[in-house]
Amino acid sequence: MATVRLENIKRRFNNVTAIEDITLDIPDGEFWVLVGPSGCGKSTILRTIAGLETATSGKLYIGEKLVNNIPARQRDVAMVFQNYALYPHMTVAQNIAFGLQMRKVDPKIIQERVMVVARSLSLEHLLERKPKQLSGGQQQRVALGRAIAREPQVFLLDEPLSNLDAQLRDDTRAELKQLHQELGITTIYVTHDQVEAMTLADKIVVLNRGRIQQIGAPNTIYSQPTNRMVATFLGSPPMNIVPAKFTGNGFDVMGQILSCPNSVKEKLRLGVGQNFDLGIRPEHISLVEPSRRREHPEEELSELTVEVKVVEPLGRETLVRTGFPGTSVILNVQISTEVLSKRGDRLSLEFNLDKLFVFDSSTGDKLYP
Template structure:
């Protein structure tokens, strides 16, 4: 059984001016939502509030139709997987998987059946008699997931569960998590600092910064229509270029250069208005008339390269994602055309109308 998760004006204050919220969101039953944001933005605190490990200063948390503010963590019907797995070292894998059921007084026969079911689901049947110290990091991670799943929770909370794995195993386990969610359909809230995990796993992404929600949307929404410069720069590898600009003589200017655009801009701008222009590295292309720049650093990635460029007549740098057949040498002069750009308020960072592709 799965349930809708709802937060209404939830805050958690640790000291005056220190904490998170107010936060309001609704995760529909069965959806997989990912929370991302820089270190210290409140991601883990939010999970701990939902799990009942901390109590909100104000606001309400609902699981299904039940307000769970006054319930202990064990009575909320949620299961949480931590970054460090938190397995009991003296117990076997089977005992770890069944521990939560044992604490709830589940009959030993039913408990054994559930442990075997979960072990088969995660492909760890052969590990049931081992102790955690005899397992690899990936195997321990599966056991931690299995212990949470064995309880058949209404809400599944994961706090950076893949961060201790190497890159290859993290990618493999990420795919397995996605498949597992398709099979089980448990309402899931997943915290990560890894934007690749967020973009590939989430039905929707919640971007947090300094304890506040910056934007909620599908991965495509956030990437293509960021609400502000924080979201724009946080999502995307390499990150979006954010450059100071001004509107002058019906043209955008970066430093002393007019910004070449494929169409006439139609934004409602004032003469001499200062702005922040956003350009993703993949939206830059070599052309005869473009932003003049010099290649200062080249980072080959195989089929493409990240090229750091210094704009002419400007102290600004920008990143260009160059295809393999156009990778320059350091010091080469470049003319970079822009196929798509974003405009942001120079003071608040809020998005203005973005230019269509």
């Protein structure tokens, strides 16, 4: 096991910069997840650590050793790919043992280690089968087993669950987390799936266009995103973004006035008349019951009126996609399954202003809180 440290790593392909000024310090034994949209550079970072790509500039350390000029086979890392990369003519046992055989480990030790790994991944009854006789989930576990058997200093996993169906992804994700807790090997995991990132990571690194946007614990990044890109990337459904004009006392949202706290007014006092993007997560929006308005007419509510576009029952709750008449802006709301809504209904929605975000509409930078 080892720490992994990247210092100002850059990787260029001709005139294209894939990653720019990447600095990470991953402690020994932690599980870090790199996330971001396609083309953001996450796989390039992983391949650079593995030695499959060469950094254009910067320094890369595994443990205390500078490995920039050390070939991949000598870095003592194990990589699991999206397509499994199993040898079709070998059995499960032979695939798991292959890396050890290449390192000329004693055959008795290889046999013992293969059995230990097979038991940990529930593969012991499949050891004599070949990859074509296995399901996708079983093939993925064999690929993991081959990496685990080597007992490397670092695990590198490049979207290893993307080819699995939904239920198998959930099961294998749980197995991965349990294995990491048992083995304690430093792990760097690449995915575009924010659910995998939130559930697996000790720390998440959010990337966009080759640059780091934010690094932090899953709950921190979810509740305190540093900019609009991070806010909308993590979360299912994602954070709602609504364009609005600041009036000084509140926001003009599609011709409706949304009141705002004094702290927002103070923060934006020089921006009267300017356009901003408001961010609010679906779980921080609630329905305003008509009876509440009748019984408490004096109560000032931070509400907007919207029209139901799509209703998606999810079992424990219902996701309602709403919009403002005459616009393309969508507002996702999570409501109780007991509330019956249909396309075309008008709803009054109240925002939890303690959970409101304000972003610069042009740069996406967070302005509040």
